Amino acid sequence: MSQPITLIATAAMGLESIVKNEVKQLGYENIQTDNGRVMYESNILGIARSNLWLRTADRVKLLMGEFYAYSFEELFEQTKALPWEEWISKEGFIHVVGKSHKSKLYSVPDCQSIVKKAIVSRLQEAYSISSRLEETGARYKIEVAILKDQVTLSIDTSGSGLHKRGYRVGQGEAPLKETLAAALIQLTNWTPNDPLVDPFTGSGTIPIEAALIGQNIAPGFNREFSAEEWDVIPSSVWERALEEAEDLANYDQPLDITGSDISHQAVEIAQQNAMEAGLVDLINWKQMRVQDFVPKTEKGYLIGNPPYGERLGEKDTVEEIYKALGSIMSSYPKWSVYIMTSYKEFEKCYGQSATKKRKLFNGFIQTNYYQYFGKK
Numbered sequence: 001m002s003q004p005i006t007l008i009a010t011a012a013m014g015l016e017s018i019v020k021n022e023v024k025q026l027g028y029e030n031i032q033t034d035n036g037r038v039m040y041e042s043n044i045l046g047i048a049r050s051n052l053w054l055r056t057a058d059r060v061k062l063l064m065g066e067f068y069a070y071s072f073e074e075l076f077e078q079t080k081a082l083p084w085e086e087w088i089s090k091e092g093f094i095h096v097v098g099k100s101h102k103s104k105l106y107s108v109p110d111c112q113s114i115v116k117k118a119i120v121s122r123l124q125e126a127y128s129i130s131s132r133l134e135e136t137g138a139r140y141k142i143e144v145a146i147l148k149d150q151v152t153l154s155i156d157t158s159g160s161g162l163h164k165r166g167y168r169v170g171q172g173e174a175p176l177k178e179t180l181a182a183a184l185i186q187l188t189n190w191t192p193n194d195p196l197v198d199p200f201t202g203s204g205t206i207p208i209e210a211a212l213i214g215q216n217i218a219p220g221f222n223r224e225f226s227a228e229e230w231d232v233i234p235s236s237v238w239e240r241a242l243e244e245a246e247d248l249a250n251y252d253q254p255l256d257i258t259g260s261d262i263s264h265q266a267v268e269i270a271q272q273n274a275m276e277a278g279l280v281d282l283i284n285w286k287q288m289r290v291q292d293f294v295p296k297t298e299k300g301y302l303i304g305n306p307p308y309g310e311r312l313g314e315k316d317t318v319e320e321i322y323k324a325l326g327s328i329m330s331s332y333p334k335w336s337v338y339i340m341t342s343y344k345e346f347e348k349c350y351g352q353s354a355t356k357k358r359k360l361f362n363g364f365i366q367t368n369y370y371q372y373f374g375k376k
Ligand SMILES: C[S@@+](CC[C@H](N)C(=O)[O-])C[C@H]1O[C@@H](n2cnc3c(N)ncnc32)[C@H](O)[C@@H]1O
Pocket: 172, 173, 174, 175, 176, 177, 199, 200, 201, 202, 203, 204, 205, 206, 260, 261, 262, 263, 266, 288, 289, 290, 291, 305, 306, 307, 308, 321
């Protein structure tokens, strides 16, 4: 199947432009960005490449159709009119999920069951089956999303969310989503030739994602995707995408990446995760309080996700941490410092106004990404 298809890379709120950049770097065109999603024209190989390479997207969906529907009949007929048999095999297991917002068709369970009936009816006709579909084969998760009466029907190609890279065997307290950690790095001007330090490393997500970026390793290299089970995508397509990823990886790129944390246990977990990712020798790990951090180079990048002080009694501790960090870094003006926290008084404690701030969500917590650019 070589005809163009439309893919939707879903993105956490605020990360759409970063996902868009990644899609552009993959070479895809006609990119449209909307709230929480980036749509682009691609082809069947693009399903494999997008899943393998997108570091900051949540998942990749195949767009089947968009239309307006104001009644269940309209929803049924327009769903049935789509060429589901081009993607779903005779034995395919069809699971429909849904959401509806500000729309006449607001009952999500009803919409899900109508979409399922319409797809089943289409497949029964296409495959000349008069009995029930067996549904013993590959899984197809279909989403019916209705916004202001506009229906979007898509099939998920990823399976588990793309943040599940396959390396997190352990986690510390409040670990960052891998997709967000990759975004934090991509929002800086760090290059693989610069030193990078995360002094609040927890489960090591930032250093591990930086090492993957630094050696141009596809983040999805170590996992599987649900579209790999689809008959319609030959295994040669996945093999080609994997070979391409192997060719593009630059395992000879030297890196100077350090992750440290006050907690011994966190450092051990970070090491185990890095080991699982095959990167353990590439990253320096250390148990250390941020108060004792001394940059070893004149220039570098510090990227961190410190405690936010949201728990009772934590306020004084985080203020002390932010103050200490600000005081240390004031002696190293060529270092760029990037800190994500929800703590409103961060700049005051750090002792300096950020060069730039960006609102980001860490899960449901609204944070600011404070960016201090190092002097050239
Ligand atoms: C929000 S978590 C970081 C999570 C990490 N980004 C991840 O993905 O797992 C904050 C981390 O800061 C560490 N921490 C707290 N106080 C510290 C201090 N004074 N110096 C260094 N690390 C500290 C905690 O042990 C915790 O692992």
